[in-house]
Amino acid sequence: MMAEKKLGDLFYDTLKDIYFAERQILKTLPKLAKAAQSEELKAAFLTHRDETEMHVERLTQVFDIIGKRAQAKTCEAIKGLIEEGDEVMEEYTGSEALDAGLVAGGQAVEHYEMSRYGALKTWATQLGFKDAAALLDQTLQEEKKTDALLTRLAEQTINRKAA
Template structure:
């Protein structure tokens, strides 16, 4: 990436998170299937629906700004998904895997929170008011998902994994 302007940086960051969200749609399905907890499955399925809406918001932000996304692959998301896939392959289905999946999901949320926070700041600086509003909606959704995952970890999974073998 050879960004020379803030707009170049915005286009790159938006292209990157677009790739990340697209990758995540596939990963969330797999993570939902791998989890034992009904509440965790539901959380993954809910976030999948939200992710589709977030992709639509990116499309709307692109339209509002008149920019063109670059075809890039988000290697950060690729790595986070690969890490979760390894856990799915190595940990027996049960409460320990559910705890690992929550941790993996929160890593994703933190990456997305950082990405959308940066995008909101860039959109504001560039005067992309409509894009900033759309991206901020997604930022707030990501923060809410992170909080829901924390509650799941504290209430449901922690009690189940306390006696589980690691």
């Protein structure tokens, strides 16, 4: 019989999942910036790339706090979201709607990250990893800020231009 899985196991598995996701996102953001037509959107993707480097670093610190080796576990969800973004870039290149598609794809990724970081922060608190919870919350707040920026860009200019 398998040993019963506990919250600590779920925390570690989810940490490995988001570690994989962040590293994939780090590779994807420069492609999104290159594809974006709006200078503001290009800048947003490049700024988020720099933040994502810090997110990977913070995750490494969280692994250290819980006494585990930083390791990635393939995240099919993020792979799917990135594939969708690749399809938008391919199908809408040269279109006024490209940036709107890039924003929507970027927000899908942000929402995935926010759900993961929110759960991880709550679990870290429950498990007594106060320092880990603080690091995870810091990243969660940055993800929320990026999502809000993408919303603002979409509503103020990008969606109007695409219409």
